[in-house]
Amino acid sequence: MSNYFSRERRIVKTDDFSSVFRLRPKSSTEHFTLYARKGVLPYARLGLVVAKRLAPRAVTRNTIKRMCREVFRKKELEAMDYIVRLSASPASRNAPATGAGLKQLLRKELEQLFALRTGKGESR
Numbered sequence: 001m002s003n004y005f006s007r008e009r010r011i012v013k014t015d016d017f018s019s020v021f022r023l024r025p026k027s028s029t030e031h032f033t034l035y036a037r038k039g040v041l042p043y044a045r046l047g048l049v050v051a052k053r054l055a056p057r058a059v060t061r062n063t064i065k066r067m068c069r070e071v072f073r074k075k076e077l078e079a080m081d082y083i084v085r086l087s088a089s090p091a092s093r094n095a096p097a098t099g100a101g102l103k104q105l106l107r108k109e110l111e112q113l114f115a116l117r118t119g120k121g122e123s124r
Contacts, residue, residue, distance in 0.1 A: 005046075005069050005072075005073055007085065008043075008045075009032040009043065009045055009046060010045060010046060010047065011045050011047030011081055011083065012047075013108055015082065016045075016047070016075050016081065016098050017047055017049075017082055017083065019037060019081075020035050020036070020037045020081050020082075020083045021083065023035060023036070023037055027113055028087065028113075029109040029112055030088060030109060031086060031087060031088045031090055031106060031109055032084055032085065032086060032087060032109055032110060032113055033084075033085045033087045034082060034083070034084055034085075034113045034114075035082070035083040035085065036080050036081065036082050036083075037080060037081045038079075038080055039079050039080050039081045040080075042078070042079050043077060044072075044077040044078065044079055044080055044081075044082060045080075045081050045082065046068070046069065046072045046082050046084070046098065047081070047082070047083040047084075048064075048065050048068055048069075048082075048084055048085075049083060049084070049086065050064050050065055050085075050086045051086060054085060054087075054088065054089045054090075055090065055091070060090065060091065064086060064090070064106065067103070067106060067107050067110055068110055071107065071110040071111055071114055072084075072114065073105075075111075075114045075115075077114065082114075084110070084113065087093060090102055090106060097109070110112065
């Protein structure tokens with residue numbers, strides 16, 4: 001798969017987001033929830049929801065989105081619509097959201113989420 005994340009691989013329309021959110025979450029980790037719906041297109045698409053109340057700094061939100069897109073591009077996923085939602089704040093008083101250790105933790109969680117969808121990961 002290409003390293004480029006084209007617009008056709010993104011979920012951008014409100015109706016598309018709503019149709020995926022109507023279904024129950026497929027899996028979750030400490031910070032993320034993954035929703036998935038069988039798509040009508042021959043390739044996987046990704047939608048991201050990173051709320052400002054959970055990640056108040058723009059740099060944090062953009063870092064999280066960048067990590068999600070990178071993990072999505074590298075996985076070979078079935079043709080479905082996936083939405084990754086940030087469900088808990090990644091920052092705390094002891095560990096700010098820009099630390100390298102926290103970035104590694106979030107990347108590991110994202111890889112775990114998508115590994116569960118491909119059947120190559122262990123279940124929780």
